[in-house]
Amino acid sequence: MPTDQSIQPIIKTAIAVSDLCFAWDSGATVLDRCTLSVPQGEFWMLLGTNGSGKSTLLRLLAGLLKPQSGAMQISDRIGFVFQNPDHQLVLPTVGADVAFGLVSENLSYRQTQQRVEESLQAVNLIQMIRRPIYALSGGQKQRVAIAGAIARHAEVLLLDEPTALLDGENQNDLVASVRDLVKQKNLTALWVTHRLNELNYADGAFLLEQGKVIDHGDPMRLKQVLLERG
Numbered sequence: 001m002p003t004d005q006s007i008q009p010i011i012k013t014a015i016a017v018s019d020l021c022f023a024w025d026s027g028a029t030v031l032d033r034c035t036l037s038v039p040q041g042e043f044w045m046l047l048g049t050n051g052s053g054k055s056t057l058l059r060l061l062a063g064l065l066k067p068q069s070g071a072m073q074i075s076d077r078i079g080f081v082f083q084n085p086d087h088q089l090v091l092p093t094v095g096a097d098v099a100f101g102l103v104s105e106n107l108s109y110r111q112t113q114q115r116v117e118e119s120l121q122a123v124n125l126i127q128m129i130r131r132p133i134y135a136l137s138g139g140q141k142q143r144v145a146i147a148g149a150i151a152r153h154a155e156v157l158l159l160d161e162p163t164a165l166l167d168g169e170n171q172n173d174l175v176a177s178v179r180d181l182v183k184q185k186n187l188t189a190l191w192v193t194h195r196l197n198e199l200n201y202a203d204g205a206f207l208l209e210q211g212k213v214i215d216h217g218d219p220m221r222l223k224q225v226l227l228e229r230g
C-alpha cells in the first residue's frame with residue numbers, strides 16, 4: 001500500500017502546446033517550436049515584447065489559424081475575449097448579447113434565460129441585463145464578453161490584452177474578477193498582457209520571445225526579471 005506521502009495529486013493539463021510552428025504566407029515566422037502547458041484550474045499570463053507572437057498563439061489555440069507543424073491540446077469549449085469589446089459584442093443590450101452566443105445550443109427559452117442570468121450574476125452584471133451596450137464602461141463591456149463565455153459553459157478562457165483599453169481601477173477589477181471566476185468555476189485561463197502589476201493575480205506566467213517560450217513559472221519572479229530588464 002502506498003503511504004500518504006507517496007500519493008501525488010493528479011494535475012491535469014488544460015492547454016498543451018508542443019513544438020508549435022506558425023509562419024504567415026509571406027514567410028515571416030511567428031512561432032518557432034513554441035512549447036507550453038497550463039494546468040487545469042489555473043490562471044496563467046503570457047508576456048512578451050510587441051510582435052513576439054502572443055496574439056497569434058491565442059488565435060492558433062482558438063482554431064482561428066492553423067499551425068504549419070507541432071501539436072496542441074485544448075478543450076473545445078473555449079471563450080475568447082478580445083482587446084476591444086466593441087469587436088465582439090453584437091447585439092444592442094447586455095442580456096440579448098449574452099443570449100445570442102447560445103443560439104447554436106438548441107436550448108429552450110427558459111434554459112437560455114437561466115444561463116444568461118447565471119452568467120451575468122457570475123460577472124456581477126445581473127442588474128444591467130436590460131442596459132444598452134453603448135451605456136456600459138469598457139470594463140463592463142469586457143464582463144459581458146466574459147459572461148458570454150460562461151453562458152456557453154466555456155472551460156478555457158483565452159483573453160488577449162483584455163485590459164489594454166481600461167484605466168487602472170477597471171483594470172484591477174477585471175483581472176481580480178477573472179481570477180475569482182477561474183477559481184470558483186474551476187476554469188483555466190491564459191491572459192495576454194503587457195501590464196506587470198497584473199502578474200500579482202496569476203498562478204504562473206510565460207515569457208515569449210521571437211515565437212519561443214524563453215522563461216516560465218512563478219509570476220513574481222518573472223515580474224522581477226522584466227522589471228530589471230526595464
Ligand SMILES: Nc1ncnc2c1ncn2[C@@H]1O[C@H](COP(=O)(O)OP(=O)(O)OP(=O)(O)O)[C@@H](O)[C@H]1O
Nearest residue numbers: 024026028030048049050051052053054055056057
Ligand atoms: N494578419 C497578419 N498578416 C501578416 N502578419 C501578421 C498578421 N497579424 C500579425 N502579423 C505579424 O505577426 C507577428 C506577431 O504578431 P502578434 O500579434 O502575434 O504579436 P504580439 O506578441 O501579440 O504583439 P503585441 O504585443 O504588439 O500585440 C508580428 O510581426 C505581426 O506584424
